[in-house]
Amino acid sequence: MLGAYVAGTGVNAIIPARGGDVVKLAIAKRALPEATYTTLASTIVLMTLFDSVVAGALVVWAVMLGVLPGLNVLPHLPSFDFGWFLRHPRLGAAIGGGVVLLLVVGIWWAALRVEAFWARVKQGFAVTRDRSRYLRxxxxxxxxxxxxxxxxxxxxxxxxxxxxxxxNALLVQVSLSLSTIFPFSPSGIGTEQALLLYVFRGAASRTVLLSFSVGMRITLTAVNVVLGFSAILLTFRTLRWRRAVEPDRAIESPG
Structure with a gap:
């Protein structure tokens, strides 16, 4: 599972819309062929719970400090990925509602078509039944x-x-976390820079802040890509990850 996580992170660093999660599932399936995709996907969701709690707590802390841009500022930040949705709230809400509806319909369809769907979902969360094991x-x-x-x-x-x-390290991490909420660009590039420039305004010149933001993103992306694609190469014996995972993307047959 470590290889799956590393590979997925590497792909997410350069591919938008969480494309690396497909790679995570494919590699996890190779490592655990007896597991279903439903269970593996549930496990990935489980791994995001703690991250979501920590990231949410940090965002609340930053809001209480008053360092984050308000809703009246967000649409006007340069290179802000989802500023369009804030500038067009009604249409943005309609699109968001449509996405949620599709997600609900997809889960409902899977629950009807895939036998023991919810049982497989529970398997992905089985570790939470043993609190000490989950913590450890x-x-x-x-x-x-x-x-x-x-x-x-x-x-x-x-x-x-x-x-x-x-x-300051926590404030940077808040910006990094917020920039990836809506993965319109790889690793939240653009949104990340806009948030960092706003959060640290006055602490340093824009040139220094932009250099830090871009330099940090290049460094993190390079490390993630090298490690991620090394994991893909070791698993699939090729760097053509799209072709390698294609056979594994078929929907499981009922039962």
């Missing part, structure tokens, strides 16, 4: 992941001669 085998590793993220941001701040503090 899932949460502990995710805490380590978040710690490494903050450490990376801290040292990147130092590398660009910006004030390297835990407070």
């Amino acid at each position: 085998t899932v949460v502990l590793w995710q805490v380590a992941d978040w710690s490494l993220r903050l450490a990376t941001v801290y040292w990147l701040l130092r590398a660009f001669s910006l004030p390297a503090t835990l407070h």
